[in-house]
Amino acid sequence: MLEQHLAALPILLPLIAAPIALILGRSSFSWAFATLISACACLFAWQLLDLALANGVISYEVGGWPPPWGIELRVDAANAFVLLAVSALSTLVLLYSKDSIEKEIEASKHTLYYTAHLLCFAGLSGILLTGDAFNLFVFLEISSLATYTMVSLASDRRSLIAAFRYLVMGTIGATFILIGVGLLYMSTGTLNMLDLANRIDIAESGRTINTGLAFIMVGVSIKLALFPLHMWLPSAYTYAPSAVTAFLASTATKVAVYVMIRFIFTVFGVDHVFGSMGMDLILMALAIVAIFKCSYKATVQSDVKTVLAYSSVAQIGYMILGISLVSATGLMAGLIHIFNHALMKGALFMAVGAVFYRVGSVDITAFRGLGKQMPLTMAAFTIAGLSIIGVPLTVGFVSKWYLVTAALEQNQWIVAALVLGGSLLAVIYIGRILEAAYFQERPDSQNTTEIKEVPWLMLAPMWALVLANIYFGVDTSLTTEAASSAAEWLFQNNEMPLGNQAEAK
Amino acid sequence: MSDFIDLVLLAMLALTGLRIIFLKDLFAVVMLFGIYSFLTALIFINLDAVDVAFTEAAVGAGISSVLMLGTLALTGREEKESSHSSILPLIVVFITGAALIYGTLDMEPFGNPDNPIHKHVAPRYIEDSPKEIGLPNMVTSVLASYRGFDTLGEVVVVFAALIAVLSLLGVPKEGQEKAPASGLKSHQVLRVVAKLIISPIILFALYVQFHGDFGPGGGFQAGVIAAAALILYALVFGLPNAVAVIGPRFLKFMAAAGVLLYASVGFFSMYKGGNFLDYNKLAADPVAGQHYGILIIELGVGITVFAVMLNIYYAFGNQVERSNIQ
Numbered sequence: 001m002l003e004q005h006l007a008a009l010p011i012l013l014p015l016i017a018a019p020i021a022l023i024l025g026r027s028s029f030s031w032a033f034a035t036l037i038s039a040c041a042c043l044f045a046w047q048l049l050d051l052a053l054a055n056g057v058i059s060y061e062v063g064g065w066p067p068p069w070g071i072e073l074r075v076d077a078a079n080a081f082v083l084l085a086v087s088a089l090s091t092l093v094l095l096y097s098k099d100s101i102e103k104e105i106e107a108s109k110h111t112l113y114y115t116a117h118l119l120c121f122a123g124l125s126g127i128l129l130t131g132d133a134f135n136l137f138v139f140l141e142i143s144s145l146a147t148y149t150m151v152s153l154a155s156d157r158r159s160l161i162a163a164f165r166y167l168v169m170g171t172i173g174a175t176f177i178l179i180g181v182g183l184l185y186m187s188t189g190t191l192n193m194l195d196l197a198n199r200i201d202i203a204e205s206g207r208t209i210n211t212g213l214a215f216i217m218v219g220v221s222i223k224l225a226l227f228p229l230h231m232w233l234p235s236a237y238t239y240a241p242s243a244v245t246a247f248l249a250s251t252a253t254k255v256a257v258y259v260m261i262r263f264i265f266t267v268f269g270v271d272h273v274f275g276s277m278g279m280d281l282i283l284m285a286l287a288i289v290a291i292f293k294c295s296y297k298a299t300v301q302s303d304v305k306t307v308l309a310y311s312s313v314a315q316i317g318y319m320i321l322g323i324s325l326v327s328a329t330g331l332m333a334g335l336i337h338i339f340n341h342a343l344m345k346g347a348l349f350m351a352v353g354a355v356f357y358r359v360g361s362v363d364i365t366a367f368r369g370l371g372k373q374m375p376l377t378m379a380a381f382t383i384a385g386l387s388i389i390g391v392p393l394t395v396g397f398v399s400k401w402y403l404v405t406a407a408l409e410q411n412q413w414i415v416a417a418l419v420l421g422g423s424l425l426a427v428i429y430i431g432r433i434l435e436a437a438y439f440q441e442r443p444d445s446q447n448t449t450e451i452k453e454v455p456w457l458m459l460a461p462m463w464a465l466v467l468a469n470i471y472f473g474v475d476t477s478l479t480t481e482a483a484s485s486a487a488e489w490l491f492q493n494n495e496m497p498l499g500n501q502a503e504a505k
Numbered sequence: 506m507s508d509f510i511d512l513v514l515l516a517m518l519a520l521t522g523l524r525i526i527f528l529k530d531l532f533a534v535v536m537l538f539g540i541y542s543f544l545t546a547l548i549f550i551n552l553d554a555v556d557v558a559f560t561e562a563a564v565g566a567g568i569s570s571v572l573m574l575g576t577l578a579l580t581g582r583e584e585k586e587s588s589h590s591s592i593l594p595l596i597v598v599f600i601t602g603a604a605l606i607y608g609t610l611d612m613e614p615f616g617n618p619d620n621p622i623h624k625h626v627a628p629r630y631i632e633d634s635p636k637e638i639g640l641p642n643m644v645t646s647v648l649a650s651y652r653g654f655d656t657l658g659e660v661v662v663v664f665a666a667l668i669a670v671l672s673l674l675g676v677p678k679e680g681q682e683k684a685p686a687s688g689l690k691s692h693q694v695l696r697v698v699a700k701l702i703i704s705p706i707i708l709f710a711l712y713v714q715f716h717g718d719f720g721p722g723g724g725f726q727a728g729v730i731a732a733a734a735l736i737l738y739a740l741v742f743g744l745p746n747a748v749a750v751i752g753p754r755f756l757k758f759m760a761a762a763g764v765l766l767y768a769s770v771g772f773f774s775m776y777k778g779g780n781f782l783d784y785n786k787l788a789a790d791p792v793a794g795q796h797y798g799i800l801i802i803e804l805g806v807g808i809t810v811f812a813v814m815l816n817i818y819y820a821f822g823n824q825v826e827r828s829n830i831q
Contacts, residue, residue, distance in 0.1 A: 005781065012768070015768065016772075018661075018664070018764075019761030019762075022757065022761050062654040063651065063653050064782075064786075068625070069626055069629055070652070109672055112668055116672070119665050126658070135654060135655055135658065139658060141662045142658060145662060145665040145668075146669075148669065149665070149668055149669040160673075179605075186613065187611070187612075189621035189623070189624055205612070205613070206611060207608060208611040211608030214604060
């Protein structure tokens with residue numbers, strides 16, 4: 001029975017767990033329950049990826065209605081791969097939350113936090129697994145609403161303004177996606193993604209479809225914080241509770257990148273989006289500006305969470321750069337970076353949350369001398385930071401390697417050089433924090449004896465991610481296999497519907 | 506004739522929209538939003554989309570006006586002068602508008618039966634749904650059965666809205682600090698009229714709930730109408746009296762229970778060997794199974810929507826009373 005419903009369970013488990021967690025009421029109960037459910041979902045995601053790699057596509061007809069009349073869940077290597085990262089991060093962040101949110105969220109709101117987290121996780125899984133364009137919008141709404149809630153939960157009042165800005169920008173993004181889907185439905189009469197791909201007829205109603213494409217691309221770009229539509233991200237990540245930032249930074253924007261990939265490659269077709277519309281140039285230019293502008297911004301911030309938030313926008317630039325290279329290797333580099341960046345940023349934000357837990361501030365001055373007082377936390381920060389820079393034996397190196405390879409394949413020497421140049425800026429912004437932690441003395445005025453290591457329940461998920469950073473940096477077989485088969489699948493599948501169309505004519 | 510009505514309604518819609526932009530009095534803006542929703546509902550009726558019109562009137566014009574007024578009671582009714590420059594937003598809006606107009610250039614002719622939208626999935630919904638699902642109202646068939654997963658998602662969206670409001674405004678406390686008697690004590694006419702119409706409203710809500718299979722209606726509208734009855738009671742007789750009837754803690758359970766009821770139908774069909782939400786498996790006869798399934802999920806929708814709307818109103822009302830005391 002489990003086998004049959006494997007594709008639906010990663011959505012359904014957190015979806016029904018959310019109201020149950022609310023009913024449970026007690027903080028510790030809902031924590032244990034949410035963590036358990038998330039761990040189960042992660043296990044199912046692992047099995048799904050195995051199945052997808054072995055068998056190709058798994059299709060699940062919700063309600064027993066065949067597509068395009070009913071809603072179809074469609075699992076392939078690409079979304080199973082991202083789902084594995086999302087569900088693993090969700091589980092680790094939930095483990096980490098128990099102690100972390102005690103300092104940052106009022107006790108009466110802990111249950112609401114776990115409920116919102118489960119809703120967000122359910123929404124993200126839904127976005128990933130669904131094969132229906134409108135169903136995707138519904139799950140986008142669930143995850144977005146839960147996200148705004150989680151950002152606003154911090155006791156810092158500034159989180160409210162950050163959440164409000166995020167709400168306004170996010171709602172515009174979601175509305176744009178809805179308008180785009182509506183235009184597509186009008187000119188094709190279907191909502192199923194594969195069916196859309198077959199029925200999109202550029203010659204017949206090109207202007208309506210291209211408008212739909214434009215609205216979807218802009219809407220998704222807001223959601224994934226593509227420069228210059230990233231303005232909501234730094235403040236939201238800075239003022240949200242640390243556990244929330246760790247979860248959002250490693251999953252929410254990545255899922256939006258996946259949505260962009262899905263729409264470009266499965267629905268509209270790479271030939272149309274990149275070939276005749278020339279969107280690869282726009283994306284490449286924006287990605288490169290994002291990498292440099294936001295990496296530079298990261299070097300001049302004093303709040304470490306803001307530093308990492310700007311770094312996230314820059315890292316999203318790398319993912320988009322990979323997509324914009326229009327090759328299987330480039331797409332694979334983008335997909336690998338989605339997975340790897342989740343590992344790095346999750347660990348980094350968890351370490352910063354640990355510092356807040358003990359010191360009560362995340363300003364760069366608060367990090368002074370922490371190398372001695374919180375050795376394990378700062379060691380975790382150092383390794384994850386080296387991974388962001390792209391030092392060999394970490395996952396960051398793997399991402400950069402494939403990205404540079406993809407650029408060189410197409411003789412884009414400048415792009416390859418720019419990728420390496422961006423890493424130099426990462427050296428500066430990570431280096432500043434490490435310098436404060438290891439080479440500056442803690443000012444005497446502050447009571448230094450109280451600052452010690454955080455509880456093991458916070459350290460364990462942090463170090464799990466750090467070890468994953470090293471493990472997947474050394475043994476790349478799982479990530480490269482999944483990402484390359486996903487990328488090849490997306491590219492090759494992309495030609496099939498077009499071929500069918502030609503035959504039909 | 507229908508085109509002419511559409512034009513008039515759209516012109517009125519545009520005028521209302523423009524007025525909303527330039528008006529500084531937020532109380533009037535809320536009223537105009539209500540008018541805007543009613544106009545939209547009329548347009549939907551003119552398009553023969555009665556179900557959508559019903560929802561728009563109940564949610565857009567009804568509940569959201571009450572909730573916005575609740576917000577105004579907390580924030581004050583004058584709009585503050587914005588310090589931001591409005592040039593960039595104006596440019597963005599113009600570009601968006603221009604893009605939308607560009608998109609209409611290749612649009613299929615309005616209402617043409619040969620449009621792709623009428624040719625692909627719709628014929629099966631129209632021709633086969635009476636046989637496959639057995640309901641006269643095709644909208645309910647599509648919403649509750651063919652695309653039942655979307656509707657489950659929408660119910661969860663409503664539930665997520667409750668989580669958001671509770672985390673911002675806090676869970677209203679019951680039975681503590683007796684608030685000073687609120688409500689409209691001196692308005693005898695209102696009190697008598699309210700007493701007269703509250704029970705018919707609830708009865709109507711039940712009718713809408715169970716009539717959704719045959720005509721316009723269903724859980725969303727019914728939940729909103731039932732919530733409106735209790736909100737009216739709270740407005741006229743005071744929040745504490747309404748809380749004594751149904752408390753916020755109980756409503757929180759109800760909201761969760763509605764989602765679980767909906768999902769449990771799906772899990773039961775999984776247990777019976779079908780896919781999630783496959784109502785055919787609920788009974789020996791597939792059409793009867795469809796009927797049971799839709800009845801129960803609509804009930805789940807109604808319960809959650811009712812509980813969420815009323816609880817959100819409580820959360821707002823509680824804030825207003827607390828700020829009045831201070």
